[in-house]
Structures are given as structure tokens and as C-alpha cells.
Amino acid sequence: MKSNICVIGAGSWGTALAIMLSNNGHQVTLWSWLQAEAELLNKERESKEFLPGVKIPKDIICTHDLKVAARNKDIIVLAIPSHVVRQNANNIKPFINPNQIIVNVAKGLEEDTYYTMSEIIEQEIPDARVCILSGPTHAEEVSRNIPSTIVVASKFDEASKYVQDVFMNDNFRVYTNNDVVGVEIGGSLKNVIALCAGISDGLGFGDNTKAALMTRGMIEISRLGLKIGARSETFSGLAGIGDLIVTCTSMHSRNRRAGILIGEGHDLDSALSEVHMVVEGVKTAKAAYELSVKYGVSMPITEQAYSVLFKGKNPKDAVIELMRRDKTNENNIDYVSK
């Protein structure tokens, strides 16, 4: 079954997915927001900026023409930063099919509104069948055919099964899941914990500290998630702890790298300018903190991250405060019953 697919966004993840889908036997169009980038990709058949050394198959069409890219496709993949998802959903709207399957891979919540990506896309394109693809998948590794696993989440079972068929291959295992909000909350909020793990590394703390932050971090994320309708298993899965693990332990992660710089004493602005790419975790820390207040959910790690990032709190003091909290029971999980 050959599908006709458009990938919107020629960053590392969009390009890696385009290459993989082409190798899976599908017809792929890769859209770049920059005319010059699209031309360069077409000419050089390599993304020297994002995936150096990985060949872009010659039957991938690289274009800056949105009409060419989006018209009459079986699947449209949105592989752009979260803060431009609404705008891009709007831009493609005139060209897409009715009940278009849209696979979003951006992780994050909208600033101020805290809408998830699927909510934003559904607001802009109400009849779209939105799928979320999320899991422990560094683009660099997927582009080198390293065995990887991922979750596709959708309210539309047929759509997620179709996406599973289209994306899956011997090195890329796709699991379906219908807990869309859980997958999105897990994928977004893990960036906050990755920042914290980086801060811990930057402070010179150890594997014990980082494992504690990751475990208790995912527990507080799932506490919030359950409050807004997610299922706890999702946070124990690939789009929850799986994604968190890969983000916290790899130097590929810009969230972790920004955290390391902050732990080493940089302020937020200098850390961000040094990392030089979008650091989703910073904006998400604010969103997560405000959601925890709104829903009355205890999220002590997120709260400390917020204080360090936005209130100038010393990161070491934040860790000390986390360690000295009241003695408690591990299963003090009020989210189960509420």
C-alpha cells in the first residue's frame, strides 16, 4: 500500500520521518518554510544542517509551495515547533482533503491558552482526523535506522491503525493508543523534567539524583494528567517515561543541554542563546506550573523549575527544598481517587 504523504517542516525530525516514509515505499513531499532551504535540499539531497551524512532519497519532492505540498495527500505530518502549529494548520487548510489525517509530532502546549497541539489543530480544522506521534525517538538515530519505538494516539481508531501501517518498519515499531491527552501531556511536560535533569547534572549531582527527578517528575505529570482525563498507563509507556528517559539521558536533547548550562550557573537567557535552538521546556514549565495551580495538583518539581527559570531561584536551593519536604508515602497518590 503506497500512500501519498506530505511532511510540513524540514527540521531534523521532519526530514528523518520523510526519509523513513520514503524508504517505507511511500510518495513523500517535504515542505520547508524557506524557499532557499527547499531548493538546497532538492539540489544536495542532504540536510547538512540537521542530519549531516544522511541521504535524502531522490523521489522525495522538497518544496516551499504549500499548495503542491498539502493538496490531495493521504497523510499530512506536521513537524514544526509547537508555537507555529496553529498558524501552519491555518495555512494548509485551503488545500487539504475533507477529514484529512493530520499527524502532529510537535510537543508542547500553546502559550497562555495551554491548549494541546491536537486541540489547536481541531480548532483550526474541525473535520481533521488528528493523530499524535510521540515517543523516545531522537531524529538522528531514526535516520540511521537504529531500532526505535513510538506511539500513535488518536480518537480515530481507523486513522491511528492506518498511520501505524504506514510508519512501521523493522526498525521503527509503532504502538497505537487512544489516550490522546495523556500522550500529549506526557510529551510536553517531560521537557520540564529534562530541563531539571540537566540542571542536576550541571550542579554536579549524580545518577541517583537524576533518576529521582525523572521518577518523581513523571509521577507528578501523571497526577496532573489524570486530573484532566488522561490514563495512568500512558505515563508508564513510551510517550511518558520512555520519552522522558531518552530526553534526560542523551546529549541530543536541547532541553537537557539548556538545563546543564543553568545548573552550571548561566542565567536563562544566556543558556538559551548558547543552545541556539527552540527549548520547549522553558515555556512548558510556565504552562505546567500554572496548570498545577489551576487544577490544585501538587507538582513540587515543576514548581521549583518554575522558580529557577522565572524567579531567579538558586538551583541548588531548589534541590535542597525538594529533598527536605515532609516525609511521605510513595503511594500518596491522591490523583487515583479524585
Place this chain on the structure above:
Amino acid sequence: MKSNICVIGAGSWGTALAIMLSNNGHQVTLWSWLQAEAELLNKERESKEFLPGVKIPKDIICTHDLKVAARNKDIIVLAIPSHVVRQNANNIKPFINPNQIIVNVAKGLEEDTYYTMSEIIEQEIPDARVCILSGPTHAEEVSRNIPSTIVVASKFDEASKYVQDVFMNDNFRVYTNNDVVGVEIGGSLKNVIALCAGISDGLGFGDNTKAALMTRGMIEISRLGLKIGARSETFSGLAGIGDLIVTCTSMHSRNRRAGILIGEGHDLDSALSEVHMVVEGVKTAKAAYELSVKYGVSMPITEQAYSVLFKGKNPKDAVIELMRRDKTNENNIDYVSK
């Protein structure tokens, strides 16, 4: 509140805990199974073998005399390999108090019987109040006061709260939990997954692969755990995924190191002789596999680990088989309803 504590076992973890408890203000006796080791520790006030550079406070009594060590103690900590827990429980029995609080830190299941450590201790000392201490805590880091977290699990709430009070300090945060079997299954079976993570690293796979093995590995462990009475939250906690994270990502872990050697092409015997220490995960892989058969629980990663370790299966083929399994839903978790 000053307690009188005996630590049985002067390996890295026993020694680190003895030092920490002494620094917490308690009277500590550290027992070694070797007369010469006890004398050396008393003289040098340092475990050059296990914790080089870390001072043993002078008020810790290091001894090989079990009567001196075990008699009239508030808490006895068993910090010995899992395969000698039964024998040591028996050895201390003549000297201990009625309703003795025993804190076990060994992780593993008994060979052939597959009893957990708490079951073994209760069989040998029926009136003991057994507590299990487990979590992401490399001894080397705890001995250097790196912030760490851990779980104490017991059927006896008063005992676990007392242990929490005695062990907790500003760099060592203790959570109580009454899911004893969950904490023990998590702590034991994670060593199998750590071996697999090491094998994946040794094969040259990436962070994506390892995160997938860890996530899906803990899911299958919790599937078994739920079948034998554990709670799912425990596997999402410090003694579950937390401990797995630290074991899989650190070179401190001998299970992971043995796995790396196997992935690089060593056979089991040569890997074990090179690592030169007890590798609990090897025996546990056999136990876990046989438990999965006994209880009819699907544990595909454990099954492949068993085939690689004991049936000479090529590790690369094992990974390929895992990736090529039938398409499935992530929440295909039959353990929830059964």
C-alpha cells in the same frame, strides 16, 4: 533519637549505609563475613576495595563476631548478596530480639524456589518485622552525599515509619510503601532489563532502543507483578522505573556492564568472569522467564534475554524479533483486568 543498628555485610552498599547511619547520629556496628576484612576496616577506617576515599567514622564498630554485631539491636540491615540471605538470616537468629526489625537491601529471587527476600527472611525468622529498602541508589553516590531517594516497604507500617526516620537525612529522602512484593519484584527483575540495555549498548544501538527496552521492560515486569499481588504504581515509582533508570544508565551497574560485553560478542561465562562481581540479573533472568511461563504472563523481552543468556541465541536476532512482533496497542495490558 539514637538507634542501635547492625549492618550485616561490608560490601559497597552495606558500608555506605553504615557510614550514612553513623553520620545520622546512630550507633552502628558493621559486620564482615571475613575476619581479616573486619580488622582492616577497623584499622584503616576506609574500605579501599569498595568505597576508596570515603572515611569510615571512628565510632562504627567493625567486627566479624556475629554475636557482638546482632545482639540487642533496634535494626538489623542485611546488605549481602541475595543468594546468602537465607543462610545469614539463620545465622543471626540466635542473637536477635523478638519482633526484630530487619531491613533487607539485597535484590533478587532465590534460585529454584523464586522466593523473594522478605519471604525467605520470614520463613527463617517468622516473628521478624521485615522491611525492604530499594530504589535508585548507587552506593558510591550515597557515600559522597549525592542527593538520593529510596523506598522502604513493609507490611508493618510502624516499622517502615521508624526505618524512614532512622535513614532519612537532607541528602537521602525515604518514602514509605506497603507494597512489599511490588518493591521486591521491581528491584529484582530490573536487573534483567539492565542486562538487556547493556546488550543493546554493546550491539551499538542507540538511546532510542535502550529507552524502548526500559519502558516496555518495566511494563512486562509490572504485568507479572500485578499477577502476583503487586500494585502498578509501585513499578512507576522509585523501586520500579527509578531503580531501572539508574541501573541502565550508569557504568556503576555490573548488570549493565555484563550486558555490554555480551552485546559485544562475549559469551556469558567470559562476560561474568570479566565483570568479576555477582551479576544478579543472570540468575534473575531464568527466574523471571520461568515465572512468566508459570503465571502465563507475556514477557517478550525477558524471554529473549533468557534465550540469549542460556540458549546461545544471537543478541542481534533477539532485538530483531522484538521489533518485528505483531502490531499492537500500547495499552494492551491484560494484567489490569485479570
